[in-house]
Amino acid sequence: MTQRNTVFRTLHEIGLAAWFGGSLAGAVAVNGAAAHVSDPRERLRIANAGWARWRPVNLAAIGTHVVGQVGVGWGNKSRIVAQKGVASSSAAMSGLTLAALAVTAYSGMLGKKLQAAEGQPVEGSTEPAPETEERTSAIQRRLRVCQWLVPALTAGLVVVNAVHGEQQRPSQQLPGLLARPAQVLGLGG
Numbered sequence: 243m244t245q246r247n248t249v250f251r252t253l254h255e256i257g258l259a260a261w262f263g264g265s266l267a268g269a270v271a272v273n274g275a276a277a278h279v280s281d282p283r284e285r286l287r288i289a290n291a292g293w294a295r296w297r298p299v300n301l302a303a304i305g306t307h308v309v310g311q312v313g314v315g316w317g318n319k320s321r322i323v324a325q326k327g328v329a330s331s332s333a334a335m336s337g338l339t340l341a342a343l344a345v346t347a348y349s350g351m352l353g354k355k356l357q358a359a360e361g362q363p364v365e366g367s368t369e370p371a372p373e374t375e376e377r378t379s380a381i382q383r384r385l386r387v388c389q390w391l392v393p394a395l396t397a398g399l400v401v402v403n404a405v406h407g408e409q410q411r412p413s414q415q416l417p418g419l420l421a422r423p424a425q426v427l428g429l430g431g
Contacts (some may be wrong), residue, residue: 250313257307257373258403261342262396264300268293269389275364288358289367293353311339328406335402342395349388355381 276289278353321328356367359378368377368386 247314247317250310250317252310253306254310254314254403257303257305257310258396258399260303261300261307261346262393262400263351264296264303265346265389265392265396266314268296271391272296273367273389276319278368280301280373283361284369285364286356286362289326290357290360297350303358304343308339312337335399335406338402339396340397341396342392342399343393345388346386346397349385352381352385352388356385377403 270293273289276285276292279285279288293418297306315322317330318332322332323329356378359375359381362378364374364378364382365371366387368382370382374382
């Protein structure tokens with residue numbers, strides 16, 4: 243339990259911070275600013291340009307986070323098996339990561355479709371105008387949900403990561419480690 247995972251923890255934290263922060267900033271700033279462009283036919287182009295500049299950084303952030311998460315998990319494999327509660331929080335972390343990856347990928351796919359719709363009048367990058375084509379409006383409505391799901395899911399990862407940190411306190415480790423054998427022996431719950 244004395245093994246340090248500083249490099250993997252750092253990758254995990256920095257990647258998650260950029261993924262969360264970038265998705266939130268994109269929803270608030272990039273999409274919000276595009277809605278203020280005076281020409282409604284330029285709004286999608288401006289938002290798409292902002293997201294295109296962020297995409298490579300976002301991919302690097304996600305990759306960094308995933309590498310860090312796998313490394314931290316590997317380094318804590320004995321705790322995951324032995325300490326009560328760690329397997330559950332690790333499963334929650336994996337589930338949230340997979341969900342965030344899926345929604346991020348889907349958002350990217352929707353964003354690519356909106357690139358093809360550049361030049362259509364819109365209220366904002368995720369808000370159709372009355373004269374926006376229905377196909378584009380449908381993409382915008384789905385993207386409006388996704389733009390908030392990604393930061394919500396990655397915020398959930400931050401919370402579960404905090405739980406992991408608390409589980410590593412010495413006051414949590416010994417009772418957690420003793421709880422498994424007690425459960426097997428029928429001595430406690």
